[in-house]
Amino acid sequence: MDNTSKDHPGYRQAFLDWLACAWAGRNERAPKASRANRDDRVASLAVSGHVLDFDDTYGPGLAHLSAPTAPAALVLGATTGTTMGRVLDAYTAGFEAMGALARAGHPDLYERGWHPTAVTGTVGAATAAAHLFGFDEARTRVARQLAILGAGGLQAAFGSDGKSLQVGMAAAQGVRAAVLAGQGGIATRRIEEAYETVYGGHWEVAGSEPAIEQNWIKAFPCCLQTHSSIEAAEQAAQGGADPDGRGVVTVHRRSRQAAPLDDVTTGLEAKFSIPYTVAFTLLHGAPTVEDFVAVDEGARRVASCIEVQLDDRLDQAAAVLSWHGAHDPIEIRVEAARGSPPRPMSNDQLRAKVHALAGTRFDGVLDDPERPAADVLARVEEQ
Secondary structure (H helix, E strand, O other): OOHHHHOOHHHHHHHHHHHHHHHHHOOOHHHHHHHOOOOOHHHHHHHHHHOOOOOOEEHHHOEOOHHHHHHHHHHHHHHOOOEHHHHHHHHHHHHHHHHHHHHHOOOHHHHOOEOHHHHHHHHHHHHHHHHHHOOOHHHHHHHHHHHHOOOOOEHHHOOOHHHHHHHHHHHHHHHHHHHHHHOOOOOOOHHHHHHHHHHOOOOOOOOOOOHHHHEEOOOOOOOHHHHHHHHHHHHHHHOOOOOOOEEEEEEOHHHHHHOEOOOOOOHHHHOOEHHHHHHHHHHHOOOOHHHHOOOOHHHHHHHOOEEEEEOOOOOOOOEEEEEEOOOOOEEEEEOOOOOOOOOOOOHHHHHHHHHHHHOOOOOOOOOOOOOEHHHHHHHHHOO
């Protein structure tokens, strides 16, 4: 990666966004369970950062690149006594290696039912750790190969604690792999070849263009593939859509794979339901973190009148909402939701999101590259 890419402001924005998500998610059920294993701070912090499903997402690979790489870099940086400048460099290296692998495996990983964040996150975390350990390219390659031996994670976990927990497992696996590589462990390139057979796609850890350029900062705390549908519902509500009507949401089949749930019974399930998030938005406006604590029964009722149809001619990030109520039919098309690369958040919007999640505790924490990483880790882990 050239210096221009390394200095891209998007890395600091995504890391700050992840910090806020990790702080806000720290007392959810899944991270509490993960913290019971007190020997694995990387895993528990990774779970905290991903549990709200509000962390940044890389569209071309449908993977959350900060989720495993940021905690790996921050915890290792803090425990080895280094600075945030070095942590951010390690995070950037892991972010890009993971992004390249996720993109090279898309859509094969998804088609086979894997969770791309959990699978490729092992390599992202291993790369971040290898960077902090000062490995050369040969030793980093070994760390990545060892990391992928423990890769897993299924889409079947979506809508449950399993989704964030398997991301924590991936982050921890990547760090363990780097430690093993540093102790002289060896692997073989046959692992890379086998990866392509088992998971699909290609083994690629150096992208032709920076993944940060196609990274989303989420505007809503739920599955990315519901976001354009939520925006369409916002516009329909503003246009006077009658919530007692009936609707059809048309999306790419990848969106349906990522958000396959219809009649939901828990807040976690609701995050992965296109009908529910559309219904909730029509009734109450776009959902916030607090809106997924439990299921809104009114939204559940309206959701039963919403059908999801598939059209692969749409971009995988797009959605079309057709609504029929007491008034004239409404049709809304959203090609890319807020926070996407075509419609990025402004600095003020990102600041507002961070403050809503974590108040002012992270203001300025990334401004000084000499700031001890332990200081930032203490802020995000503080109970």
